[in-house]
Amino acid sequence: MAADLSFREAQTALELCLAQLQDQELDVESMADLYRRALAYAERCESVLQQVEQQVMQWDPTEPELAPTPYVP
Template sequence: MADGLSFREAQTALELCLAQLQDQDLDVEKMADLYRRAQTYADRCESVLSQVEQEVMQWDPSQPDSAPTPYTP
């Protein structure tokens, strides 16, 4: 469901789910479904952010035992 979404798409879908969860007239089943969907979108956002973080990490091949460091311009 959320695997192919961009960060922005997943974030927007998450925000929509959260807004719907604030509706006090929701029945329990609908609330549970919205919660699961929101969690899926939140996981997708986290996945995209993690992937981007890995892409901007730098590794110095001349020091193979050193951990990658964040990119600094």
């Protein structure tokens, strides 16, 4: 199910669906199914991006536990 995928997994699945949709030999039913799956993967990607955007907008750099850790070689 697309809702359970990570962003990278959904993006890869979307790319695979789009590549398959370019196949000239697909029947109409297969095209419709691939289109629905591609749409679900695209929506999952958008959902993950929106969640990350919300987290970034809510991030408070003054909270010590959330502040980035300096790199020490």
